[in-house]
Amino acid sequence: MGGEGAPRAEFPVQASVTAAELAEAVGVGPTLLARLVRLGLVEPLAPGADAFPASTVGRLRRMLRLHRDLGVNFTGAAIVVDLLERLERLEAELARLRRSA
Amino acid sequence: MAVKFRDYYEVLGVPRTATAEEIRRAYRRLARQYHPDLQPPAERARAAERFKEITEAYEVLRDPEKRARYDALGEHWKGGMDFTPPPGTAWTRAPGAAAEDFGPFSEFFAALFGRPAGDRRRGGVRVTFPGSDVVAELPVTVDELLRGGRRRLVVNGRTVEVELPRGVRDGTVLRLPGQGEPGPGGGPPGDLYLHVRVLPHPRYRVVGDDLEVDLPLWPWQAVLGADVTLETPDGPVTLKVPPGTQTGGRLRLRGRGLPRADGGRGDLYAVVRVVIPERPSPAERAAWEELRRRATAPADRPAEV
Numbered sequence: 001m002g003g004e005g006a007p008r009a010e011f012p013v014q015a016s017v018t019a020a021e022l023a024e025a026v027g028v029g030p031t032l033l034a035r036l037v038r039l040g041l042v043e044p045l046a047p048g049a050d051a052f053p054a055s056t057v058g059r060l061r062r063m064l065r066l067h068r069d070l071g072v073n074f075t076g077a078a079i080v081v082d083l084l085e086r087l088e089r090l091e092a093e094l095a096r097l098r099r100s101a
Numbered sequence: 102m103a104v105k106f107r108d109y110y111e112v113l114g115v116p117r118t119a120t121a122e123e124i125r126r127a128y129r130r131l132a133r134q135y136h137p138d139l140q141p142p143a144e145r146a147r148a149a150e151r152f153k154e155i156t157e158a159y160e161v162l163r164d165p166e167k168r169a170r171y172d173a174l175g176e177h178w179k180g181g182m183d184f185t186p187p188p189g190t191a192w193t194r195a196p197g198a199a200a201e202d203f204g205p206f207s208e209f210f211a212a213l214f215g216r217p218a219g220d221r222r223r224g225g226v227r228v229t230f231p232g233s234d235v236v237a238e239l240p241v242t243v244d245e246l247l248r249g250g251r252r253r254l255v256v257n258g259r260t261v262e263v264e265l266p267r268g269v270r271d272g273t274v275l276r277l278p279g280q281g282e283p284g285p286g287g288g289p290p291g292d293l294y295l296h297v298r299v300l301p302h303p304r305y306r307v308v309g310d311d312l313e314v315d316l317p318l319w320p321w322q323a324v325l326g327a328d329v330t331l332e333t334p335d336g337p338v339t340l341k342v343p344p345g346t347q348t349g350g351r352l353r354l355r356g357r358g359l360p361r362a363d364g365g366r367g368d369l370y371a372v373v374r375v376v377i378p379e380r381p382s383p384a385e386r387a388a389w390e391e392l393r394r395r396a397t398a399p400a401d402r403p404a405e406v
Contacts, residue, residue: 013263013264013265013266013275013276013277014266014275014276014277014278015266015268015269015273015274015275015276015362017276025278025292053274054274054275054276054294055274055276055294057276057292058234058236058274058276058292058294061234062138065136065138066136066138069132069136069152069156070129070132070133070136071129080139084138084139088141088142091141
């Protein structure tokens with residue numbers, strides 16, 4: 001499959017990230033990240049594993065923005081993000097059903 | 102250099118006499134209402150604009166020093182009026198700096214308070230914003246899950262090529278660092294998140310790491326057993342159907358399912374469905390009648406297994 005015009009991707013595609021990569025990507029220190037993991041607000045792929053789903057980066061960024069901009073505490077921000085993700089899944093599902101109806 | 106005046110009190114909907122507490126409350130309420138993270142995707146961009154105005158207004162009015170400087174301009178200004186900063190204000194155009202290179206806030210803000218310094222005070226001015234993350238769906242076929250390979254897709258008018266990692270499944274999120282939107286004010290670009298959606302396959306159903314394929318059998322193959330050639334993702338395979346195989350029976354072909362991240366593969370299950378010939382020949386019909394005569398099960402009752 002040769003690319004005419006399309007740039008070859010020069011970046012890693014990741015389905016999972018390590019704690020260090022996660023901390024770097026969202027701009028928090030390892031101590032805060034460890035605390036969030038201990039609180040169960042950020043969950044590794046398996047208990048104790050140094051691997052998080054790639055989607056955690058976006059999730060955690062969102063939590064941190066809500067914390068920073070709205071003053072929600074971390075647990076509250078995690079709940080908000082959970083609910084938003086559920087809402088987005090339902091809305092996507094609804095849109096799909098409407099399209100196929 | 103004229104810029105458009107911004108009425109920060111109007112943005113927050115508070116009087117010029119508002120207390121710090123009232124300003125904080127107004128900000129919290131508006132921020133909750135317009136925070137881009139709380140909006141449906143279609144409205145996020147519009148909300149982000151409004152949220153930026155709100156944050157800018159709050160940044161000025163929450164800080165007594167900035168507020169005093171802003172108030173000193175007088176109360177006759179209206180939002181949108183041409184405004185030329187009085188001499189002695191902080192901002193001077195850096196040599197070669199582009200006019201829009203102010204970081205997240207407006208030219209009006211920059212004219213009054215200068216280009217925000219590089220500190221990242223908690224809740225304070227951030228010089229640059231990281232670019233927005235971009236989320237897109239990546240539909241993949243079962244064949245792509247099996248063979249892997251490269252996918253090209255267009256996101257926000259840009260072509261991105263993705264190598265599908267082994268072990269990708271429906272719902273897997275792939276992260277492409279730095280492939281999101283560029284950051285305003287020279288901030289780092291956001292990431293691109295691809296949500297994998299596996300498209301239905303006409304033959305194979307995906308169940309975790311395993312695949313299922315229908316295996317229709319004639320009654321005599323199911324009763325007496327048979328060697329049946331079955332098409333699989335790895336080519337045709339001869340399957341030993343044991344005698345007495347029932348509809349719903351599952352014959353496992355080990356290691357012919359989907360590739361796993363650990364290098365292994367799931368299994369392929371052939372799911373048996375006994376079918377009857379729709380138009381038996383006269384000879385076949387005679388044979389079925391013979392079978393009925395010889396069968397021990399009563400002909401006027403439902404079958405029992």
